[in-house]
Amino acid sequence: MKTEIPPTILVIFGITGDLSKRYLLPSLYHLVEQNLLNEHTEIMGVTRGALKIDELLSTIELCVNSVDKTCDPSAIKKLRERIHIRNMDVTRPEEYDALLKELNDIEEKHGVHMNRLYYLSIPPSTAQPIITLLGEHGHNASGPHGAGSTRLLIEKPFGFDLVSAQELIETTSKQFGEDQVFRIDHYLAKETVQNILAVRFNNPIFTPLWNSKHIAYIEVLAEEKLDIEGRVNFYEQTGALRDIIQSHLLQVLALVTMDQPDELTSDKIHEQKTDLMKLLQSVPLHKVNERVVRGQYDTYKSEVENPHSNVETFVALQTFIASEQWADVPLIVKTGKALTEKLSEVNVVFKPSEQSPHHNVLTFTLQPNESLKLSLRVKKPGFEDVIEPIEMEFKYKNAFSGTFTPTAYERVLMDAIRGDHTLFATADEILESWRVVQPLLDMWAKSSEDLEIYDHGGSGPDTSKLYTAH
Numbered sequence: 001m002k003t004e005i006p007p008t009i010l011v012i013f014g015i016t017g018d019l020s021k022r023y024l025l026p027s028l029y030h031l032v033e034q035n036l037l038n039e040h041t042e043i044m045g046v047t048r049g050a051l052k053i054d055e056l057l058s059t060i061e062l063c064v065n066s067v068d069k070t071c072d073p074s075a076i077k078k079l080r081e082r083i084h085i086r087n088m089d090v091t092r093p094e095e096y097d098a099l100l101k102e103l104n105d106i107e108e109k110h111g112v113h114m115n116r117l118y119y120l121s122i123p124p125s126t127a128q129p130i131i132t133l134l135g136e137h138g139h140n141a142s143g144p145h146g147a148g149s150t151r152l153l154i155e156k157p158f159g160f161d162l163v164s165a166q167e168l169i170e171t172t173s174k175q176f177g178e179d180q181v182f183r184i185d186h187y188l189a190k191e192t193v194q195n196i197l198a199v200r201f202n203n204p205i206f207t208p209l210w211n212s213k214h215i216a217y218i219e220v221l222a223e224e225k226l227d228i229e230g231r232v233n234f235y236e237q238t239g240a241l242r243d244i245i246q247s248h249l250l251q252v253l254a255l256v257t258m259d260q261p262d263e264l265t266s267d268k269i270h271e272q273k274t275d276l277m278k279l280l281q282s283v284p285l286h287k288v289n290e291r292v293v294r295g296q297y298d299t300y301k302s303e304v305e306n307p308h309s310n311v312e313t314f315v316a317l318q319t320f321i322a323s324e325q326w327a328d329v330p331l332i333v334k335t336g337k338a339l340t341e342k343l344s345e346v347n348v349v350f351k352p353s354e355q356s357p358h359h360n361v362l363t364f365t366l367q368p369n370e371s372l373k374l375s376l377r378v379k380k381p382g383f384e385d386v387i388e389p390i391e392m393e394f395k396y397k398n399a400f401s402g403t404f405t406p407t408a409y410e411r412v413l414m415d416a417i418r419g420d421h422t423l424f425a426t427a428d429e430i431l432e433s434w435r436v437v438q439p440l441l442d443m444w445a446k447s448s449e450d451l452e453i454y455d456h457g458g459s460g461p462d463t464s465k466l467y468t469a470h
Contacts, residue, residue: 006038010041010413011103011119012044013119014046014121015045016049016056017121026062027410028413030406042084043083044106046090047086052085054080057080086102093136097138115419116148116151117416118134120155124160131171131172131175135175162431165430179421182421183425185423186408188251189423191411192364200256207260212329213351215351216329216349219346220256221343222244222334235311236306240312240335241440243335245315245317245437250277251429256348258275259275266421269422274429277432281319281436282439283318283439285439291317291318292318293316293317293463294452296313297337297453297456298453300313310444313336314336315335319331330467330468332466342368344366345363348363358389361373362374371393371395375389378390411423
């Protein structure tokens with residue numbers, strides 16, 4: 001059943017920033033073009049500098065999400081009419097009172113109760129004081145008539161480590177209820193990631209096989225052909241473990257290994273994800289050499305102009321789940337930059353049998369060329385009994401060629417507007433993912449002995465040792 005889209009005011013802090021220009025505004029254009037938003041929808045862009053709407057839109061390739069990248073003039077006109085720009089010093093408390101009045105005036109003009117979404121498209125260092133000021137000046141409450149919902153959308157990273165994540169969650173919880181907070185992980189909004197649960201729980205052939213008796217290991221990887229692309233300050237402070245594994249891949253791993261909930265509702269899914277993540281083990285420090293591979297591409301130090309940098313651009317680690325269902329099944333999460341190809345996928349590798357000493361592999365390809373593959377062994381045509389491997393492959397673009405497929409940020413925006421928390425990370429999930437990686441972060445802050453240098457554009461360090469239990 002189609003969910004009704006409520007009237008909404010979307011307030012974007014940092015509307016002139018890179019994320020807004022590359023993802024949010026093009027996504028909003030596409031949603032307008034597809035007539036997916038309520039007619040009573042307004043966008044309030046908050047920025048420090050004086051800026052006109054036409055100046056903003058002229059700097060953005062709005063139609064990047066369209067098939068032929070051709071803009072619809074009527075859609076651009078509709079989007080332009082919905083955007084307001086507010087010049088605002090976000091450090092001054094009185095500015096939040098003025099912003100609240102303007103939002104109330106917009107709601108009065110429309111004559112309907114409007115939900116409010118505050119999207120913090122800003123650096124994490126500036127998020128906490130803004131969250132506090134929003135709460136202290138009434139932006140955490142419902143609209144002027146006591147109707148409508150207020151929601152806070154926060155971009156990752158959610159903290160820099162376990163302590164800072166706890167501080168951010170504590171600050172946020174003082175001003176907003178957990179049901180109001182939407183922590184954005186665009187990875188979870190990818191169509192193929194969503195299909196992990198659909199495939200697992202709607203195809204009974206997999207249910208009895210989803211355990212340590214039948215699965216040899218599971219691999220979740222996100223490889224990039226691009227390097228850090230000049231993001232020196234960000235990457236020198238972050239590294240691959242924080243950037244991809246803590247914030248994305250552990251969430252994906254939880255979807256692959258969590259128990260089936262009683263019903264596929266947001267609350268039940270998050271309950272099972274949290275329970276699973278509590279069982280995810282940190283790598284014991286005495287096992288780091290066996291279970292972790294850390295690397296840096298060979299031109300990184302010169303690129304960041306820091307000959308002593310020990311920031312990792314590649315990480316692969318082996319973890320386990322402390323449960324009977326997953327006992328002794330290696331779980332490998334791997335990411336790296338400046339590698340041979342761009343590839344994000346999940347591989348579920350099944351154990352061979354005495355009669356057939358070969359692995360069947362179920363592969364979810366998240367990007368590019370989203371697909372679902374199952375490797376099988378079949379008889380080659382002919383008189384001889386020759387067994388050969390083949391792949392049964394389902395490609396989304398072929399099967400659903402005429403179906404509208406939202407991008408990750410289009411899905412994020414629509415789900416937040418509808419109030420659906422399913423694809424957003426909870427506070428407990430965030431803290432558990434930091435718990436898993438924190439011992440490594442502490443260890444690496446003191447030593448770079450295990451940092452392997454690999455060729456830019458190469459295959460990265462050898463990770464073969466991670467695919468057997470230690």
